[in-house]
Amino acid sequence: MQKIAMLGSGFIGRFYADSLQGYRNKDKIVSIYSRREESAKKFAEDYAVDFWTTDMEVAIARPEVDVVCISLPNHLHEAAVMLCCKHKKAVITTKPLGRNATEAKRMLEAVEQAGIFNGYLEDLVYTPKFIKAHESVKNGALGRILWAKSRETHPGPHSDWFWDIEQAGGGCILDLGCHCVEITRSYIGKDIRPVEVMCWADTQVKPIDAEDHSIGLVKYENGAIGQFEVSWTFRGGLDLRDEVMGTEGTIWTNSFLRTGFEMFTTGKGADYVAEKAESNSGWLFPVGDELNELGYNHMFMDMFNSLEQGKAPKETFYDGYVVNCILDAAYRSAKSKSWEPVQLDIWRGKTGVSKDSHLTAYDKDHYLVKEEVTHYGAKKLILKEKATGKIIERILN
Numbered sequence: 001m002q003k004i005a006m007l008g009s010g011f012i013g014r015f016y017a018d019s020l021q022g023y024r025n026k027d028k029i030v031s032i033y034s035r036r037e038e039s040a041k042k043f044a045e046d047y048a049v050d051f052w053t054t055d056m057e058v059a060i061a062r063p064e065v066d067v068v069c070i071s072l073p074n075h076l077h078e079a080a081v082m083l084c085c086k087h088k089k090a091v092i093t094t095k096p097l098g099r100n101a102t103e104a105k106r107m108l109e110a111v112e113q114a115g116i117f118n119g120y121l122e123d124l125v126y127t128p129k130f131i132k133a134h135e136s137v138k139n140g141a142l143g144r145i146l147w148a149k150s151r152e153t154h155p156g157p158h159s160d161w162f163w164d165i166e167q168a169g170g171g172c173i174l175d176l177g178c179h180c181v182e183i184t185r186s187y188i189g190k191d192i193r194p195v196e197v198m199c200w201a202d203t204q205v206k207p208i209d210a211e212d213h214s215i216g217l218v219k220y221e222n223g224a225i226g227q228f229e230v231s232w233t234f235r236g237g238l239d240l241r242d243e244v245m246g247t248e249g250t251i252w253t254n255s256f257l258r259t260g261f262e263m264f265t266t267g268k269g270a271d272y273v274a275e276k277a278e279s280n281s282g283w284l285f286p287v288g289d290e291l292n293e294l295g296y297n298h299m300f301m302d303m304f305n306s307l308e309q310g311k312a313p314k315e316t317f318y319d320g321y322v323v324n325c326i327l328d329a330a331y332r333s334a335k336s337k338s339w340e341p342v343q344l345d346i347w348r349g350k351t352g353v354s355k356d357s358h359l360t361a362y363d364k365d366h367y368l369v370k371e372e373v374t375h376y377g378a379k380k381l382i383l384k385e386k387a388t389g390k391i392i393e394r395i396l397n
Contacts, residue, residue, distance in 0.1 A: 002027045002304050005059045005089070007080050008071035009034040009043035011158045012094055016071055016121075017047050019296035027304060033059035056080060061087045067117070067307065068092070073161040074099050074169050081107045090117035092303050096178040096327070097320025099169025104324035105345060108317045119303045119313045120320040124152075124179045124240070125186050126295030126302065129253045133244065136251065137187055143248030144356055148187040149227040150180035151241045153234030155278060156206065163208050171210030173201060173330055176230035178323050181218065182315075184226035185326075187244045190319070191349035193221040194326050194342045201334035205233040216330045219339070223355035237278055237285065255293060261286050318348065366392075 004020060006013055006029050020027050032052045034040035040052040053059050060068050060083045070080045070093035077093055084091040091111065097120060098104035111118040124130065137145065157175060161167040168174065185194065199216035206212045213233050218226035240255035267281030287293050299315075306313040325344050333340040362368035362383055369382040369391065379396040 002307065003030045003064050003066045004028065005031040005033065005062065005065040005068045006043075006049075006071065007033045007056060007059060007068060007076075008073075009036075009039040010071070013043070013069075013071035014046075015291070015294075015296060016069055016094075016300075017043075019291045019300055020069070021047060022291070022297075027300075030064050031059045031062050057083050057087075060084060060089055065089060067304075069121075070094060073159070073167050074174070075161075075167045078103050078107055082110060085110045085114035085116060088114060088116055090307055092119035092121055093317075093320075094121045095123075095320065096169075096174055096324060097317060098324050099174070101321065101324040101328045101343070103169075104317070104321040108321045108346070111317055117307050118317040119306070120315040120317055121299060121303075122179065122182050122315045122319065122323075123295035123299050124255075125182055125315065126297075126299040127255055127293060128295075128298070129255055130183065130186075130242070130295070131298065133242070133251045133253055134186060137244060137246070141249055142244060142246030142251065145188050145224055145244060145246045147225050147227065147243075147245045148184035149229070149243040150183040151229040151239060152176040152179050153229065153231040154238040155235060156212075156232040163206070163210075165208070165210040168210065170327070170331065171201075171203075171208065171214075172212055172230045172232045173199070173214045173216070173327055173334075175232075177214065177216070177228050177327055177330065178320075180228035180230060181226065181323050181326050182319065183242055184218065184228065185322070187242075188220050188224045188226055189222075190322075192224065192353060193344070193347060193349055193351070194226075194322070194329075195219050195221050196339045196341050197326060197329040197333050198339050199330040199333040201330075211334070214330070214334065216333070218326055218330075218342075221350075221353040221355075235278065256287060257285060259285055259287050259293070261288055318346070321346065 009032060017029055029047055029049050032040055032043050032049045033056050037054055040054060044052040067090040068084050070077060072080060081091055196219050197216055201211035201214035203211055204213050213231040216228050237257050239257045242253045244251045263284045263286055265281055291297055302313050325342050329340045329342045360368045365386055366383040369384055372380050374380055381394040383392050
């Protein structure tokens with residue numbers, strides 16, 4: 001059983017609490033910190049938490065607290081992490097780790113110097129569909145991974161601080177791109193170094209200083225490409241989709257907007273349908289178990305099982321740091337309109353990886369371009385002559 005100090009009583013804190021005190025059914029929030037007294041009191045009442053406070057350090061330092069869960073606005077992450085280091089408390093934090101790579105690096109170095117357990121709460125790499133797809137990729141079902149794409153779009157976040165560039169650190173790139181980058185990075189291989197980023201971003205709809213729409217490409221050292229599509233301008237709900245393409249296959253997943261659960265209602269008596277749903281009438285697409293479909297249950301199981309077993313979880317502060325470095329490059333690229341290098345002061349993966357060869361030998365004289373069976377039953381080969389480079393086709397009876 002883990003006894004948890006929850007920092008933050010808002011939207012994500014309540015999502016976390018629902019999972020923490022539900023799935024494993026043995027962990028307990030024993031301390032809640034909120035910046036507003038009324039919010040702390042209400043959270044304590046709703047989740048049967050014995051202690052509440054508006055003093056962050058008091059919430060963290062309580063002797064019964066085993067692990068601190070940070071569900072605070074981005075600009076408060078570093079202060080909270082440093083207090084966890086001071087009091088030697090295990091810490092898990094919501095995404096993104098920092099508002100930028102500089103903040104993230106300071107937090108990474110602090111927790112490692114303090115020798116405390118650290119977990120990065122990237123829930124979308126714990127969804128049931130991702131876990132299954134990722135296992136297939138690791139087992140070689142798709143061959144060599146060439147391209148991984150992740151899309152997260154919706155009408156915009158719930159709380160005011162997200163829309164303030166100083167508190168948040170950025171717009172949809174930081175808020176949603178952190179999910180997409182870690183998803184695609186996981187498919188390509190977290191030990192493969194991200195090299196450079198090309199990114200477009202703009203403020204198309206919202207009256208804010210940050211970007212509300214962006215598309216980016218992340219080039220990896222082995223030649224693979226990661227792609228993210230993020231937006232706070234999308235109408236129609238929360239759209240979570242991933243695609244992975246390899247030399248031997250493809251995976252498509254749709255995690256939220258099309259769930260296999262469709263409902264029509266006039267709206268009479270309807271209330272909450274799904275996260276970021278824009279309507280409670282007409283044709284709707286509910287989610288059977290949001291906590292599970294969004295990865296929270298598997299995420300906390302991994303965090304606490306890893307803590308109890310004395311090992312690192314699947315996602316650590318190091319992963320959050322790498323993601324922040326990639327997103328920093330995306331922001332630079334959006335301004336320069338050029339490929340920008342990913343500046344990684346700390347890299348713990350492979351080095352000197354060359355691009356995998358795209359040349360597949362058919363026989364001693366030819367490379368195979370394509371093999372197919374035609375509509376009239378013949379087997380056709382498209383080949384490239386090794387000596388001359390000439391492309392030829394051969395029909396096999």
